[in-house]
Amino acid sequence: MTDLNVNSGPHANTGPNSNTSPDANTSAQPSHAGEALHRYREHLAEIQSERDHLKVRDRTYGTIRVVLFLLAVLFWVVGYYGDVTIAQPIGWAAFIGFIVAVVLNEPVRDRIDALRRERSVFRRLVARIERDWDRLATASLSRQLGEVTLPAGQRDAAADLDLLGRASLFHLVSMTATTPGIRTLASWLTGPAISSDAIERTKAIETLAPLREERLRFYVTARKVAESSGDPDRFTTWATGPRWLESRKWLSGWANLSAIVAIAFVLAMLLGFLVLGSATWFKIGLFGLLGVGIINVTLTGVALGPAHAIFSIAMASRGAVDDYRELFAAAERLPTDNDANNTEPSNTAHLQNIRDTLVAGPRSAAAGMLALQKVAAAGALRQSAATFLIYLPLQAFALWDVRVLKRLEQWQQDYSDVVAGWFESLGQFESLMSLAALRDEYPSWTTPEWKNDSSDRSVEAIGIGHPLLTDESRVRNDVTVGPPGTLLLVTGSNMSGKSTMLRSIGLNVALAGTGAPVCATRFALPSIELATSIRVSDNLSEGVSFYMAELHRLKQVVDHARRLAEKEDRVLLFLLDEILQGTNSRERQIAVVQVLRHLIGFEAIGAISTHDLELADEPELNSIAHTVHFRETITTDDDGNDTMTFDYQMRQGVSPTTNALRLLEMVGLGPKA
Structure with missing residues (x-):
């Protein structure tokens, strides 16, 4: 089952008990983000040092403020009740000192607050490189992402490929803080990858990447605005x-009139009190002024x-x-x-x-x-x-x-x-x-090459890797999907890396669409819209079985391909993982071939994964599929204990191994002795 695949998610190879192996294809490459990570940590250390120093000053000012205020009160009391002439001036001097301390303390507190935001920015920069998803997926940001509305197909692809959500591509690339920024970046990641848009964005990104200080100031300001x-x-x-x-408009008219009337009543008070010495005019002005005030206070509330x-x-x-x-x-x-x-x-x-x-x-x-x-x-x-x-x-x-x-x-x-x-x-x-x-943190990630020739509709990747995995756990492979009329069939046993390969392709297509660099040595693609069926679940509340839920999802993918068949400027890329598991093996093979027949007929390109080796032998499928596989290695130690390891390297041809029964035995559910 796909759910058992430890390499099928962004954090699959990053846990303390994960089963990983060195990346054979990238062992000669440096840790791409190591220099940036070192730089960010140095900044964090400087921020913390300055913040600690300012907190000491803040506490000192706080103590001075309390002491001066208490001294002012004390000397005022002594001067008033003790008839000590010098006490009152000393009290006022202490109070003036208190005010001065307050004024001098405010910039210190403002700077501490600014450093808090700056520290928050650098912590996020560090967490992105370290793939610390718990720190990245804050409650506020998760809520804002949850409010992003997407069409059904984009929403499903986003969930399947981890484009949004907790451990997602969004959190890897995002330094956005404001609502417009979050919404725009989310729409770029989940929308179609169109060459013209991506190329313009890439030019802008390449221009901004060297402007480190300007970007950092912008991140801090954006966070301040968001707060x-x-x-x-x-x-x-x-x-x-x-x-x-x-x-x-009557309110504006009354506002002007009430001001004129209020001034007139004030003049009446002054005239009666200072010139005429008449209490009547003073009272007329006073009560008239009070009347205007009562009317306006009532209007304010009502x-x-x-x-x-x-x-x-x-x-x-x-x-x-x-x-x-x-x-x-x-x-x-x-x-x-x-x-x-x-x-x-x-x-x-x-x-x-x-x-x-x-x-x-x-x-x-x-x-x-x-x-x-x-x-x-x-x-x-x-x-x-x-x-x-x-x-x-x-x-x-x-x-x-x-x-x-x-x-x-x-x-x-x-x-x-x-x-x-x-x-x-x-x-x-x-x-x-x-x-x-x-772009600045991963200089070795490549800029996508866009294919604008409608006769070349294939995705070609050399050294492609899963961008959500760390450099140390990522394994790279070479893969081609397309051209139309063909498909990539990924076979292999459970946990061998099939789902991760599909997600690696989809995630890098999404990255390319934003104009960002992609996790590959070379990545060439046409304009693409993504359609996926990877994570499908039943819906008991609506009476939808798992098999029917899969059918609905596949119908959505086929309808998407049908719509794009009329467009010459882009192609549909479908990624299907272990589809139609909710029925028997023979009917499943027939149904899968039927679905793929529709997709191929609409000139879509794509990849499908399976550990059903009989499906790989289906004649019609075999005639159009480029078949690759992942495999496991099982070793037995001197005590007779089996250990299963994976190198996550993609090889040509159908998988020669299966591991479902061996896994059953390894967890203690094999045949009784």
């Missing part, structure tokens, strides 16, 4: 939606609830707006066609489009966020304890919130048609920054 800012989807929905205040909800979406805080502006402004550091040191201007074309959207011109994302920041500064009066006493009279007598909302909706009118493009470009920018790290 502090509101939901970009809600922001975009608000920005492109209707304007709430536009249909309630009518302005939706306005406050808009504030929470459009400008969660002044700091959140500034964080996004800073993240958008990071695109200013991108190389441009006009840079003197840019010898290959065409390499930056994709990045130039992103740069234009994010930082170039008066309607760029950075300019828009700068304008919004000015509105947020006015709106922040109600959010800060330091300015709330200023906000109260402004709101009570002039409906300050309505004035802020009016400015906010003017901003909405000015930028509504470009906001969605900002976040789309941000998602692309963040995804490219993530993939650039992979």
Whole structure:
């Protein structure tokens, strides 16, 4: 059964009890990411050293603050009750010292917080190289990935190939933190691998890969934005939606009128008190002012609830707006066609489009966020304890919130048609920054070669490996899938590496589609859409048996091939692992051949694995299949104990061995003596 295959998942060969063997094909190659891992660990050590030093300073400032505050209180009490003249000035001096300590302490705490985010970034960089899936798959990121919507076929392929999820390709390549970045990278990984898109992305990735410092600053800023800012989807929905205040213009009119009336009543109070010496005018002004305040406070509670909800979406805080502006402004550091040191201007074309959207011109994302920041500064009066006493009279007598909302909706009118493009470009920018790290860390991984000739529709790989395995446990093989009219038949015993080979092909196709380097010495492919049937389960709640679930999945794969048969710019690559196990052997052989007949008829290319050696002898299948196999080696020690090992090397021809009964014996379920 496929479930027994210890080499069928990304972490199959990485556990403490795993059965691995040295990679014969890559023993001469260095640990590709070793240099990057060393660099990241050095950075982590520097961060931890600085953080420890600052924590000592923070504790010192904390002690000073407590001591000075207590001294201030003590001397104030002594001065007030003890009639000690010098005590009061000393108390005020201590209090001033307390304020100075608070002011000096804040930058230290801000730096500690910044170092925490920086440490988090480097820990993720290290965890990616070490394939530490537990550290990579955080609850927050898993939740966001779970919210990514995919068509049925892409969702199944993502599950089969570990494209998303806990121990997945996404976690290997991703340094994304914001929602647009996570969504964009996930869509690239699970979408079709189209040569034109991939080539443009590759050029951008190659340009970004050497910019280590710029990328690291970007990762830290993106993490800060993700922690502090509101939901970009809600922001975009608000920005492109209707304007709430536009249909309630009476509020703007009353806000202006109430301010004028409030000023008039204040003048009446001053006139009565200072000029006329009349208590009547003073009372008229006072009660009139109170009336305006009561009306506006009532309106705040009754009518302005939706306005406050808009504030929470459009400008969660002044700091959140500034964080996004800073993240958008990071695109200013991108190389441009006009840079003197840019010898290959065409390499930056994709990045130039992103740069234009994010930082170039008066309607760029950075300019828009700068304008919004000015509105947020006015709106922040109600959010800060330091300015709330200023906000109260402004709101009570002039409906300050309505004035802020009016400015906010003017901003909405000015930028509504470009906001969605900002976040789309941000998602692309963040995804490219993530993939650039992979290019920098694995210089020996190859750039895919794209076949644009419709007469050459095959996948050719030399030294292909499973990218989710570590360098030490990965075994590489040479494999070709295609051309149309043929298929790769992978045979072998349980746990020998069949499923891993299928996933290695699919994962590297997905990598190629993003524009990233692939885990191979050479990898050539046409534009491809993936369809898989590897992990299939029954659904008892819907009354679907395992066999019927397999049939539904295979029907989905065949329908996909039928749709692509009409397109000349791409081909379907199917990967089928031990299919139709839920029926008897003879019917299974007939059914498998029938399914493959459909796929071959629609000019799809693909690979199918099986440990059913009779299926490999099926005449019709044998006539179109290129058959390869994996095998095991069983050795017996002096005490008569059997040990089964695998070298995971792919060989030509049908597997000459099976191991199901021997495995049965090895776990103690053999025939009774």
